[in-house]
Amino acid sequence: MRRDGRPVPRLHVSSPLAAGTRVPLSDGQRRYLARVMRLGQGDAVRLFNGADGEWLARLGDGSARCDGRLRAQTPGDGPWLLFSPPKRDRLRFLVEKATELGAGRLTPVTLERTEPPAARPDRLAAWALEAAEQCGRLDVPACRGQRTLDEALGDWPRDRVLYLCDASGEGRPLAGPAAGPAAFLVGPEGGFAPAELEGLKARPMVVPVSLGPHVLRVETAAAAALAAWQTLTAVAGVATGRDGAAAP
Template sequence: MPATPAWPPKSAPRLFVEQKLEAETQVMIDGQQAHYLSKVMRVREGDIVILCDNITGEWAARVGDAGKRSVRLEIAEHLRPRESVPDLWLCPALLKKDRFDLVLEKATELGAARIQPVITRRCVADKLNLDRARTITTEAAEQCARTALPELASPIKLEALLRDWPTDRALFFADEQGSESMDEAFAENKGAAAILIGPEGGFDDEERAAIRAHPLARPLSLGPRILRGETAAITALSVWMARNGDW
């Protein structure tokens, strides 16, 4: 007997859409997403596209009409609900554009619930194009089959971050002067948490003292080597997810 085709097809393209998805409704795709479907993926009438709305989860949709500038999709089946996201924030200091792009991409893949960029004194950048950053996180979520997007906040200065820090969230921060290991510290934490990562040149002495003085802050060692900002973010996220996340 011939093998039963996989449902949905593994080759089906994936897209996040802003419209809340429901059974037996239609979705009109235009702009860059329409170009991607019609010109890159070359979808035709009857083909399947996987849609996510960051609210209700993942749906299979059938192409009703594929034009040059728009694609009409008909919702066919609800495949799975929006995933449960571990309550972890990543608070990375802004880095050079290509390196911060990597942080955004990998934080999304690893399952961060919120990304809060931070501006410190040694940051080489003090601005972030949020539209571009959201495109990076959305494409990363599509590529790794997530059904949820991380919340992406506007950059904030370190002083404001510490001043307004919520009283119910642990604040772990990577510190080359830290002595407590990530593995041990994360194992003890069972509630809401965040990881603060410094810039290329690290925190200066005054910033480090301010962080250490915060009642919820815990300085952690990332091991015997000095890591780049993007490497430190990816490493810390990976260890936390292995200990307390959905791994």
């Protein structure tokens, strides 16, 4: 906490973090700290880079110097999210919520009923980074360019289950134990095309699941799937005596 009770600003950087290391800050970060947060030399910030945990650092001239480590890095193997991108602020909310709820990778996918425009990966990455800074994550979800379903499912890792979020009501509810690597696929507002659905269900890694009785918007389905997964993982962890935190 800062003296005024507000949390110490948290920034993602790309440099290595270690005791005594001086970390350069981007122009945007310097402007943000000076103009929005009104911080100056000697003030505290928190830094993370997705590899070295979270560090307390002191602002210097255009850089920050690592003081001490606040948290060790945890392995980030959150579920992957494949989704038909909704438009405008719904897309931003999807990325923000998926980041807060622990998604490890975001892949926009073009399905038959997906409407243009394609999601820009640089925008997804910027939103994901901002959400990661805000929510206390130690990593940032990897944001990929939009691709076809076949491209997205090519080279699929053998042990990763792909939960197909199927609004047709036929899937069973997502159930625990939520073990092993997972991914979720959320279709467009108009739903999957029948042939698409059949093709998906024929793939060995696909498990259709239902997310409840209502027709969910894309960003709602994405958040609901990830939230349910976190809770099931946490409950399974408590039941087996492991840590109750949802992140593995």
